[in-house]
Amino acid sequence: MLFYIFAILAILSGAFMVLTRNLLYAGFSLLVTLLSLAGIYVLLFADFIAVTQLMVYVGGVLVLILFGIMLSSRVHDKSVLSENVNTVWGPLVSGLLLVGLGYTILKAEIASLPWLLTADTDVLGPQKSTVQSIGIKLMTDVVVPFEVASLLLLIALIGAAYIATDKPKV
Known part of the structure; x- marks a missing residue:
């Protein structure tokens, strides 16, 4: 249930990001x-990748992008807006990709894969976390x-901070 909440949240916010x-x-x-x-990675027991997602992308790249947007958001008293909004091609290609991936997943018969049938019930085994190793x-x-x-x-x-600052006119 929690996976579906995170997945729907990721899809909706990704669609909003593309269309705004x-x-x-x-x-x-x-x-x-x-x-x-990152929440989906936690649910998949990929704790190191979840922490890396938070540290690198959310903590580094996204903060840098947001600072760049906020420092340069007003150019001659005009708010910076995207010139190109993919109102036709973006949703069309995304929808076709979604239908294709859904069809592939339904036809794959994932439950009958041999390595899943022979797996024990305890997937993680004795090791519960990959972060320490x-x-x-x-x-x-x-x-x-x-x-x-680093x-x-x-x-x-x-x-990036130097480029974003106003340079004094000589």
């Missing part, structure tokens, strides 16, 4: 979409690339 003309509303709709996807791996074996990636993201954030 206000960029700020689209950014906040993207926030709801990404949060609902992945965290240990990140902080021991690949700590240098992890820190280099420095690159910090430099990108500083550069």
